[in-house]
Amino acid sequence: MEENRPSWSSRLTFILAAVGSAVGLGNIWRFPYIMGQNGGAVFLVVYLLLILTICFVPLFAELAMGKITKKECIGAFESVNPKFKIFGFLNPLTGILVASFYFIVGGWIIDYIFLSLTNIKIEDYGSYFVTLIQDSVSACVFTLVFLLICIIFAARGIKKGIEFANNVLMPLFAVILLGLIVFSLNLPNAHEGLIYMFKPDFSKVNAHMFLAALGQALFTLSIGMGALLTYGSYIREDKSILKSTYTIIFSDTLFALMAGIMIFPAIFSFGLEPNSGAGLVFITIPQIFAQIPYGNIVSAAFFVLLFAAAVTSGISIIEVPIASMVERLKLTRTKACAAVFSIIALISIPATLSFGQLENFKLCGKTVFDFLDFTTSSILMPLNALFLCLIAGWFLKIKGEHFIQNKFFAFLFDIGLKYVVPIILVALLYVGLK
Ligand code: PFF
Secondary structure, three states: OOOOOOOOOOHHHHHHHHHHHHOOHHHHHHHHHHHHHOOOHHHHHHHHHHHHHHHHHHHHHHHHHHHHHOOOHHHHHHHHOHHHHHHHHHHHHHHHHHHHHHHHHHHHHHHHHHHHHOOOOOOOHHHHHHHHHHOHHHHHHHHHHHHHHHHHHHHOHHHHHHHHHHHHHHHHHHHHHHHHHHHHHOOOOHHHHHHHHHOOOHHHOOHHHHHHHHHHHHHHOOOOOOHHHHHHHOOOOOOOOHHHHHHHHHHHHHHHHHHHHHHHHHHHHOOOOOOOOOHHHHHHHHHHHOOOOOHHHHHHHHHHHHHHHHHHHHHHHHHHHHHHHHHHOOOOHHHHHHHHHHHHHHHHHHHHHOOOOOOOOOEOOEOHHHHHHHHHHHHHHHHHHHHHHHHHHHHOOOOHHHOOOOHHHHHHHHHHHHHHHHHHHHHHHHHHHO
């Protein structure tokens, strides 16, 4: 174990950073509409069962592997067996690819913050959004600005940068979220949005819904990319990570539900379309801001909320390749950050252009943006989670009895880690690739 590795100031700052990683765009725009489309309350029950049983296992294993090995991803896998280095390497690679499309959305958020602050009244957000994503120069500039903000925090190190960003942005996020919930619930017909979100629709229960819930749960909990492994490796004191695992799961779910409670009552109150998917945040919701008094202030608050969530997740995504470069290549943190900035910029620029000049350039039938989204969320992240469970269960021999007092639950954890979760992840990969 290396003496000069950075570490968290306290358990609280670690939890805040891990929750900051989990709570992101996946909670605010993806969770509410996926829940709405997949049976409302029924989806919620399935989702909760999945995260408490299935996702609990790889989440705990990631944190444990980081904490036990005290190494970044490549070193962590290598320390179990030198032959496993390649599995560790897949994590920073996934991080770079995820960042290359996640940060584009971060760039759109910055554009919308400016738009709100400049007080421009937009009549048609649908066409504004299309113009924005097709305007290559400004989309690239905003993507790079978002990337630069995350890199600056990361470059300042664990305590001065990552902890600082989470200590400031997470409370800001929570306060704005609460404010917007109060605003939304006080709109006329707000209850219709809650009915849409929570009313159980049993006809939607099928295998597809289970897989949608599992895919969403893995992404939103930041599982399968080494972010939690890397954050776990900075835990210093000998505290149980069981409580941390539950806290991350609980907070992430709470924030996702709160995001739904903020969004759907407002959507229904204004008679808008709740199933607009990716356009929900950038096209549908701004139409509400256009119709209310002081709409630009509410709009700015909403996009600052999204920005805070996206930055804290973004930092955790880039910390994976940064930590690997610092520890493997012995680069200084600043040099590693410069290298990660350059690599992500190089990949994200063609991805940004896939809405404009490179619209017709396809990889496996997909635009660069969709290709990055698909290969990471549907292939690399489940694959990384699969390797992690197999290696942690069969080779690192993480055992339930070491941290769960109840013998039966400890036994279930072992079975889950070695057999059940890997089989389910293989099923998820199979469906994703079909
Ligand atoms: N969990 C983040 C979200 O819900 O937006 C996304 C994410 C962050 C995925 C970090 C993976 C990761 F390692």
